[in-house]
Amino acid sequence: MAGRQIPVVLVAGFLGSGKTTLLNHLLATAGGTRIGVVVNDFGSINIDAMNVAGQVDSMVSLGNGCLCCAVDASGLDAMLARLAEPSAGIDVIVVECSGLADPRELIRMLLAGEDPNTGYGGLVEVVDAVEFDATRRRHPEFAAHLRYADAVVLNKVDRVSADELAALRATVDAEAPGAPVLEAVRGQVDPAFLFDHPERPADTGPRQLSFTDLLAEHDCSEHAHSAYQSVEFTSDRPLDPRALMGFLDDRPSGLYRMKGTVHFGIPGHRQKFLLHTVGNYVRFHRAPWSSGEAHRTALVLIGTDLDAADLRARLADCAAEAPEDADEYAMLPVLRFTA
Numbered sequence: 001m002a003g004r005q006i007p008v009v010l011v012a013g014f015l016g017s018g019k020t021t022l023l024n025h026l027l028a029t030a031g032g033t034r035i036g037v038v039v040n041d042f043g044s045i046n047i048d049a050m051n052v053a054g055q056v057d058s059m060v061s062l063g064n065g066c067l068c069c070a071v072d073a074s075g076l077d078a079m080l081a082r083l084a085e086p087s088a089g090i091d092v093i094v095v096e097c098s099g100l101a102d103p104r105e106l107i108r109m110l111l112a113g114e115d116p117n118t119g120y121g122g123l124v125e126v127v128d129a130v131e132f133d134a135t136r137r138r139h140p141e142f143a144a145h146l147r148y149a150d151a152v153v154l155n156k157v158d159r160v161s162a163d164e165l166a167a168l169r170a171t172v173d174a175e176a177p178g179a180p181v182l183e184a185v186r187g188q189v190d191p192a193f194l195f196d197h198p199e200r201p202a203d204t205g206p207r208q209l210s211f212t213d214l215l216a217e218h219d220c221s222e223h224a225h226s227a228y229q230s231v232e233f234t235s236d237r238p239l240d241p242r243a244l245m246g247f248l249d250d251r252p253s254g255l256y257r258m259k260g261t262v263h264f265g266i267p268g269h270r271q272k273f274l275l276h277t278v279g280n281y282v283r284f285h286r287a288p289w290s291s292g293e294a295h296r297t298a299l300v301l302i303g304t305d306l307d308a309a310d311l312r313a314r315l316a317d318c319a320a321e322a323p324e325d326a327d328e329y330a331m332l333p334v335l336r337f338t339a
């Protein structure tokens with residue numbers, strides 16, 4: 001007889017909405033709750049996995065593509081079964097979907113899953129308060145995912161005005177009828193809320209998961225990700241901060257998301273710089289290199305109509321000649337965008 005099923009909670013949301021930030025917050029504040037994590041990156045460098053590594057009880061990372069297309073139900077079952085080993089003592093499993101995943105497909109796989117120790121625990125949809133309107137216009141199907149949400153985290157509310165927030169709330173309430181909406185800055189919501197989410201209301205109306213919807217023919221080519229591509233760039237040579245800022249100022253309009261680590265190697269600034277761009281937003285965070293970690297730049301660029309060779313060449317041109325001789329103002333353009 002199987003014991004209690006471990007709930008598997010999906011965290012979904014468009015590129016850069018704040019899923020990894022939310023996950024890190026949950027991991028940091030979950031207290032005694034042991035969380036197993038499945039991280040999915042779009043792109044073959046596992047930036048998200050790197051950004052949560054070290055905090056988790058047990059992690060499976062799936063690189064190289066979108067979780068909903070890369071695994072079939074048995075693949076997902078195998079990953080979950082690993083995390084659900086009784087010896088791991090995991091209380092809840094959180095699956096961070098890639099920013100281009102279709103959660104319906106994952107819900108379907110979880111509902112069809114055969115592992116007796118795990119069961120579907122709900123969909124948490126992260127909405128980017130700044131980008132939501134634009135994303136909704138470009139990708140109506142993403143807004144449609146909200147109707148499957150059991151809870152919505154309306155994130156980055158620090159970056160919108162009270163009026164914008166009120167308008168956004170109205171839209172999200174309409175798109176996710178009955179789902180609780182949690183306004184958040186940096187994903188800071190009470191984990192108890194997401195792991196023990198309220199029962200669905202009796203009349204779940206349009207949010208109800210219909211098997212017809214979920215079992216509908218799933219054609220990956222119709223996903224948003226078929227229009228998106230990811231470009232990886234790595235460099236062992238430090239990058240020149242002014243040159244990199246020049247690249248960022250002049251990045252192609254289709255380049256929606258960049259994330260990864262940058263190595264400048266300038267005296268006083270030899271730490272790792274984590275770079276995030278989402279739409280027009282650019283932010284660096286400093287972090288220590290882990291012991292044994294190579295001091296190198298590793299970036300993933302995600303967008304539409306990208307010229308991969310040109311982007312790689314332009315980034316390669318940012319390599320610094322002699323970072324140790326950089327003048328004292330060299331880092332200023334980067335530090336202006338460093339949190």
Ligand SMILES: Nc1nc2c(ncn2[C@@H]2O[C@H](COP(=O)(O)OP(=O)(O)OP(=O)(O)O)[C@@H](O)[C@H]2O)c(=O)[nH]1
Nearest residue numbers: 014015016017018019020021099155156185186276
């Ligand atoms: N100002 C502000 N920035 C935020 C907030 N939440 C996240 N960010 C920033 O937004 C950027 C993207 O956050 P991530 O958590 O990496 O987003 P993600 O959804 O995991 O991204 P993908 O996996 O690429 O889809 C990072 O620079 C975060 O620091 C917030 O509430 N306010």
